Amino acid sequence: MEFSSAGFAFFFIGEYLNLILMASLSTIFFFGGALPPSQWFMHLAGVLVFPQFLVLPILLLPLQWFPIYDFLELCCWVFDFRRPVLLIYYLFDTGVLDLRYPGLLVYYVYHYWVFQYFYLGHLVYYCFEYLKNIGVFDLSHPVLLFYYIYEYCIRGGVFDLQHPVLLSYYIFHYWVYPYFYPVQLIYYVYHYWVFQYFYLGHLAYYLFHYWGIDFRRPVLLVYYLFDTGVLDLRYPGLLVYYVYHYWVFQYFYLGHLIYYILITWVIGIPYPVQLVYFMYVDWYQIYIGSFHNALVLIEQWLLFHQNIMFTIKVDLILMLFIFARASLPRYRYDQVMSFFWKTLLPIAFGYVFITATLVLLH
Amino acid sequence: MVLLLLGWSSNSRYALLGGLRAAAQFLAYDVVMGLILINLLLVTGSTELIRITQFQEHVWFFFPFPLLFGIFFICTVAETSRGPFDLPEAEGELVARL
Numbered sequence: 001m002e003f004s005s006a007g008f009a010f011f012f013i014g015e016y017l018n019l020i021l022m023a024s025l026s027t028i029f030f031f032g033g034a035l036p037p038s039q040w041f042m043h044l045a046g047v048l049v050f051p052q053f054l055v056l057p058i059l060l061l062p063l064q065w066f067p068i069y070d071f072l073e074l075c076c077w078v079f080d081f082r083r084p085v086l087l088i089y090y091l092f093d094t095g096v097l098d099l100r101y102p103g104l105l106v107y108y109v110y111h112y113w114v115f116q117y118f119y120l121g122h123l124v125y126y127c128f129e130y131l132k133n134i135g136v137f138d139l140s141h142p143v144l145l146f147y148y149i150y151e152y153c154i155r156g157g158v159f160d161l162q163h164p165v166l167l168s169y170y171i172f173h174y175w176v177y178p179y180f181y182p183v184q185l186i187y188y189v190y191h192y193w194v195f196q197y198f199y200l201g202h203l204a205y206y207l208f209h210y211w212g213i214d215f216r217r218p219v220l221l222v223y224y225l226f227d228t229g230v231l232d233l234r235y236p237g238l239l240v241y242y243v244y245h246y247w248v249f250q251y252f253y254l255g256h257l258i259y260y261i262l263i264t265w266v267i268g269i270p271y272p273v274q275l276v277y278f279m280y281v282d283w284y285q286i287y288i289g290s291f292h293n294a295l296v297l298i299e300q301w302l303l304f305h306q307n308i309m310f311t312i313k314v315d316l317i318l319m320l321f322i323f324a325r326a327s328l329p330r331y332r333y334d335q336v337m338s339f340f341w342k343t344l345l346p347i348a349f350g351y352v353f354i355t356a357t358l359v360l361l362h
Numbered sequence: 363m364v365l366l367l368l369g370w371s372s373n374s375r376y377a378l379l380g381g382l383r384a385a386a387q388f389l390a391y392d393v394v395m396g397l398i399l400i401n402l403l404l405v406t407g408s409t410e411l412i413r414i415t416q417f418q419e420h421v422w423f424f425f426p427f428p429l430l431f432g433i434f435f436i437c438t439v440a441e442t443s444r445g446p447f448d449l450p451e452a453e454g455e456l457v458a459r460l
Contacts, residue, residue, distance in 0.1 A: 015442065022438040029402055030424040030431045033415035320435060325445035333383060333449055340390035340440070344433050348397035351430060355401045 023317040027310065031317075034310040384443070384450035391440040398434050401427065 027033060331339070365388065369381015403409060406417045424431050440447040 015444075018442050019444070022442055026431070026434060026438060028411050028415055029399070030422060030427070030434065032418035032422040033411070035415060035419055038420045317435075321439065321442075321444060324435075324439055328446040330448065331446050336440075336447060336449060337386065337390060340387075340394060344394045344436065345397070347429070348394050348401075348433060351401050351427075352397055352404070355404050359404050 019318065019321060020314065023314045023321070024310075026317050027313040031313050036309050380450045387440055387443070387447065387449065391437040394433060395437040395441070398430050398437070401430060 363385075365381050365385045367381075369378045369384070372378070402414060402423060405423075406414050408414065408417075436447075439445045443450050
């Protein structure tokens with residue numbers, strides 16, 4: 001029975017096709033088929049209900065799929081001076097070291113101060129390293145981290161997000177501008193260390209998710225760590241080593257980064273491209289125009305993709321099926337029959353008469 | 363009729379009961395569904411799906427007829443024999459003679 005059950009697959013496929021067919025009929029009969037919401041409806045919802053200060057963030061939401069973050073991460077890998085091979089490569093490539101002029105080496109021995117411009121960029125990094133080593137600013141310690149965030153950001157009023165002006169300021173300067181001003185990207189290339197706090201917080205996430213390890217099953221995690229030799233109880237120092245040198249996992253991340261970049265290109269790139277180039281309203285009008293321009297943008301996008309509209313509606317109705325199945329108990333046979341014949345049928349009959357009367361009156 | 367024959371031809375009393383229930387349920391929801399569609403046909407004056415869709419360019423039929431959509435949705439659940447109306451496939455109830 002278990003091995004010959006493949007024949008039932010056709011039965012299930014038929015059931016699902018039936019479901020999708022009925023949901024499509026519901027969409028056509030009651031939700032306007034592939035038509036987008038009318039302009040009247042959109043305008044009413046947008047002007048009366050929708051908070052207008054959220055328009056720009058919502059329009060930019062799809063940009064989160066844009067692989068800019070992956071580019072940033074890649075930049076961080078490229079300029080990772082914790083990888084000595086890369087360091088030497090860049091020293092030669094930029095002309096700092098040139099074997100055709102051996103005197104340069106001697107020059108740098110005496111004039112080592114030329115590196116101070118390099119050090120200057122990493123000054124904050126070293127400050128944090130020093131403070132961390134003496135235990136004051138241990139950012140890997142979550143309690144201390146939150147304490148410092150609270151002390152210097154929230155209590156100092158810098159990140160007071162309840163202040164609407166400050167909120168809009170931060171939205172523009174940390175969310176909007178980096179997309180449209182590539183200079184900021186160059187800044188991040190050289191000052192990649194600002195992302196370390198981000199990485200720090202996501203370290204556990206990467207560890208558990210890039211490896212496909214289920215965090216909710218710690219036994220598997222421990223087994224995996226021991227099995228791969230990452231943890232070896234004969235060398236307890238390994239634990240401390242990995243806490244501070246977690247970057248050894250970067251080669252593993254690198255492979256996955258490529259994968260994610262490819263996927264986000266495939267998924268993310270067409271979206272903003274369509275959003276910008278297939279519209280009658282240029283994208284900059286979002287800034288200088290009113291909310292109506294954004295509505296026109298959305299509506300034209302929906303008109304351009306009516307198949308997506310139809311799919312969204314059908315999926316919502318299919319969700320109703322699941323909700324009904326999950327929330328209602330199975331009715332008895334006589335209950336079903338009385339419900340259909342004594343409740344629904346009279347209502348439908350009455351509706352037919354009412355509708356016919358109204359149609360005749362009009 | 364096909365449902366009844368299917369239930370009978372399997373030579374099992376439970377399948378026969380399930381077939382009978384499926385046939386009865388089919389009759390029940392099909393009449394209601396037809397009446398609902400008659401409503402929409404009265405309004406649009408056409409049986410073409412494209413015309414019905416174009417008629418809803420400004421207001422979807424859900425907004426003037428929310429109750430009709432609810433009934434239609436119940437009928438679709440019964441039509442697909444899922445959710446709370448999966449009586450023809452409810453083996454436990456059939457065996458327990460409910």
